[in-house]
Amino acid sequence: MTDSPIRCTIDLDAPGKQIGRLQVPRSSNTSGWSSLFVPIVSVARGEGPSALVIGGVHGDEPEGQVAALNLARDLRPDQVTGRVTVIPCLSPDASRAYTRLWPSGANLNRSFPGRPDGPADEQLAHFLSTELFPRADVVVDIHSGGRTALCLPWSEMHWVEDADQRRRMVEGMLAWNTDWCCVYIDVAGTGLLVGEAERQGKTVISTELGGGGHVTAEIHRLAASGLANVLRHEGVLAGEPITRAALGKPDPTLLMATDVDDYVLAPETGLFETLVSLGQHVDPGQPVGRIHFLERPERPPEVVGASNGGIVCVIRAIASTSQGDNVVVTARVAERSELD
Known part of the structure; x- marks a missing residue:
């Protein structure tokens, strides 16, 4: 372990299925000694790639939280080659309040790479940056437009300069089987989760699955099917990945939103x-x-x-x-x- 003050109640390297939590120290008006509990699930078997699946970086984006909860509950070791680590909701207080930001006003998606001696959001970001990202080959970060924005349901990626990493990210993005795929840029500051994972050379796959404060059954199905297909594509989940052609669908429309x-x-x-x-x-x-x-x-x-x-x-x-x-x-x- 690094110098992180966060306690993880599972063994991040052990085989089998483990369900535990990250305990982020904090103090409140009702408890001087307290912790924020962030659930974490690990499912591992044998040698193979390692995938980290994250929902709920923003609390008002339930699409990824529901898909990750279903995955974490249902996944069995015999379905995995390697390891799948799932954090269904990285911002549980914000999720309970159905807000984008933490009650403190922190935007967790501007807190990376974090620091061990910072506020709680930066401590959590630091734990991911130093403990979870280094163990992962693939990082899946599921987003939507939240309450304030309605997006085309797309899988997305940043442009990265390394050609091999970019190829892996493009293939992962396409494996979600969305009708739209988007390459985007940061326009509201730095410190994104995906940016730190990319800096560490990971295959990073993200989404913007609708939004607008409500989630349709179609979006829930797309979140679940796309996530499973990405994990099959990456070789960590049993089964052959499904192509859009096999589904009778045309190639997706590729979008570039790369101008400020x-x-x-x-x-x-x-x-x-x-x-x-x-x-x-x-x-x-x-x-x-x-x-x-x-x-x-x-x-x-x-x-x-x-x-x-x-x-x-x-x-x-x-x-x-x-x-x-x-x-x-x-x-x-x-x-x-x-x-x-």
């Missing part, structure tokens, strides 16, 4: 009225929404235009909008060869 101007921000505070639909093509400058002003009913709404043309892949899900909030994301359609 793809991320349209609200110029003023007000009520956002969406003028476009997910999957719709827009031209540069085309209106994508309008901002209305409750205090000024006589004032015409402020028209918000797309900076770049492309496919609308994210729309703000709630009308109440502050200046600087993201309201729409556009992406250009890419060819598979661009990712090689």
Whole structure:
């Protein structure tokens, strides 16, 4: 173990199925000596690849939490070659509150690589960075748009410079069998979980499976089937991976949201009225929404235009909008060869 103050109640290297928790020390108004419990499950058998599956980095994204809970409960050692480690919800307090951020205001997805002597979110990030990522070959981080954004259901990845790592990530992204796949950039700061895993050379696979504060049965099925297929593709879960062709589906549409101007921000505070639909093509400058002003009913709404043309892949899900909030994301359609 490193110098982490976090206690892990399972043996991260032992065979078989183990169910335990990470205990993150904290102090509260109701308990001077306390711990945040983060459940962790390990299922291992024999020699093979190691996959780390994470849900609930943000508490208002239940898609990954449900898929990871089902996987953790149902998975048996005889179905595994190597190891699958599952953290169904990395931010349990935020999940209980159904909020993106921790009650402290911390965004866990801006806390990596973390530090052992920092606040609780940074301690947890440090434990993953120093204990779990080094043990993993594959890191699966399941996201959605949460309460505030509605995304096309896609699997996603960052662009990484190492060609072999990028190839592995592209193949993993495609193995989710989503209709859309997206290459994206960070526009709200650094410290992402996937960024640290990528820095360590891991095959990193992520998603944005809808959002908007609700989850359909179709999305739950996509989260579960995609996760299982990725683990089969990576060779850690028994069975042959299923291709889109075998499902009678065409190749996915590849999107590149890699220009900062793809991320349209609200110029003023007000009520956002969406003028476009997910999957719709827009031209540069085309209106994508309008901002209305409750205090000024006589004032015409402020028209918000797309900076770049492309496919609308994210729309703000709630009308109440502050200046600087993201309201729409556009992406250009890419060819598979661009990712090689």
